[in-house]
């Protein structure tokens with residue numbers, strides 16, 4: 001009987017092509033099928049990071065998101081549409097696995113840190129051999145280019161989604177020693193106001209496309225909300241410990 005292929009969640013780092021791990025590169029080169037999530041009409045960040053390493057014999061499998069925003073007019077439900085999409089994507093990936101082909105699903109940053117790979121993993125890892133290769137996640141890439149040590153000694157770090165309501169963000173931020181706020185884009189004005197209201201704005205650092213060739217570091221107060229991209233984050237570093 002034909003051995004089944006392996007599902008591989010491959011973290012490729014936050015953008016700088018040199019931040020991919022040796023292991024991820026090896027498995028990428030060995031995988032007959034390379035799958036990647038991508039918005040319609042886009043190349044995709046993860047794909048851009050590894051493109052130069054692909055070989056002609058590899059099968060590319062773009063998994064194109066049917067929607068790009070969670071705010072959809074009724075009766076459309078983002079949750080239903082995206083769940084159906086992951087079901088279908090899992091079936092497509094499983095067809096390759098059943099035929100004995102390994103499938104590397106490349107993920108920007110780390111696969112298990114807000115990565116879409118997780119939704120394939122949840123659907124397939126009980127039935128197929130799965131391996132996850134961790135990657136340098138965006139908040140660590142961000143901290144390094146901002147020159148911002150994240151947490152000292154016994155401080156705790158809160159990782160928050162900018163999609164949360166202002167009240168929820170405030171509640172979680174007041175107790176945080178240090179924080180990272182992801183998924184900014186259109187959420188930036190709300191997040192910035194919350195940081196002002198909680199007295200954290202002075203400590204907050206903002207970066208767009210950290211470690212990518214088009215990286216931009218701008219003082220938070222000067223960020224134009226109309227042009228703040230989805231690939232941006234804010235870091236509120238822990239208070240420096242004078243060790």
Ligand SMILES: C[S@@+](CC[C@H](N)C(=O)[O-])C[C@H]1O[C@@H](n2cnc3c(N)ncnc32)[C@H](O)[C@@H]1O
Nearest residue numbers: 109110113114137138182183209210230231232
């Ligand atoms: C769906 S999550 C993916 C996170 C990714 N798996 C990781 O390990 O960092 C997308 C969010 O990650 C953040 N992000 C990802 N890459 C980034 C980068 N190079 N610079 C700044 N933020 C980034 C942004 O906040 C973006 O909204």
